[in-house]
Structures are given as structure tokens and as C-alpha cells.
Amino acid sequence: MxxxxxxxxxxxxxxxxxxxxxxxxxxxxxxxxVGYLGEFKFDEYHIENTLKLNGFDIDETKKVFTIDNILNNDALTNYIFTNEAEFI
The missing domain is CATH 1.20.5 (Single alpha-helices involved in coiled-coils or other helix-helix interfaces)
Structure with missing residues (x-):
């Protein structure tokens, strides 16, 4: 017991x-x-700061995503999120 x-x-x-x-x-x-990743707003200011913080040359990276003197923000944003460039 x-x-x-x-x-x-x-x-x-x-x-x-x-x-x-x-x-x-x-x-x-x-x-x-709530997932906040989809609510990011990427304008010119945010793109430049993200590229600068990641150590990329801003002018060279923008040249890669410029077609007919127009910056393709969708492709550049996709590159920042995935680090994969899709060239058409």
C-alpha cells in the first residue's frame, strides 16, 4: 500500500x-x-532599398529588367522574392 x-x-x-x-x-x-507576404507593396523606393540591402548593384540589376526603356517591375519583384530571373 x-x-x-x-x-x-x-x-x-x-x-x-x-x-x-x-x-x-x-x-x-x-x-x-494571417499571411503578410502577399501584402507587400513594391514601388521604386522598396525595390532600391531591397537591392541595396542584398548587396546588388542597383543600376546593373535594373538594366537587366529594362525592356525598351521601361522597367519591368513584375519581373524584378519576382526576382527579389525567388532569386530566379525569367527572361522572355
Whole structure:
């Protein structure tokens, strides 16, 4: 009979910890998550700062994405996000 008392205490403590864990995980599972990556606005200022922070030569990179003296912002933004250039 002496051995049953510590086992019951340990069992009750583990049961309480598992119930608390399940409640916390349930609350976190129901939380609505928002992805902010799609809400980036890339204008001239943001493109230049991103290229400067990543160590790219701004003028050379813009020359690569310029067609008929028009900068292709979509291709340049895609290059910044994926680091893959798609040339048409």
C-alpha cells in the first residue's frame, strides 16, 4: 500500500499536465493566421532599398529588367522574392 500513493500522485500530475497541454494546443489551433507576404507593396523606393540591402548593384540589376526603356517591375519583384530571373 505504501507504493500506491506516489504512483497516484505522479499519475494525477501527468494527467493535469496533459489536459492543460491539450487545452492550450486547442486554443492555438483555432487561432486565425494571417499571411503578410502577399501584402507587400513594391514601388521604386522598396525595390532600391531591397537591392541595396542584398548587396546588388542597383543600376546593373535594373538594366537587366529594362525592356525598351521601361522597367519591368513584375519581373524584378519576382526576382527579389525567388532569386530566379525569367527572361522572355
Amino acid at each position: 505504501k507504493n500506491k500513493s506516489p504512483f497516484i500522485k505522479i499519475y494525477i500530475i501527468l494527467l493535469i499536465i496533459s489536459i492543460i497541454t491539450l487545452i492550450v494546443l486547442s486554443i492555438l489551433g483555432n487561432k486565425i493566421r
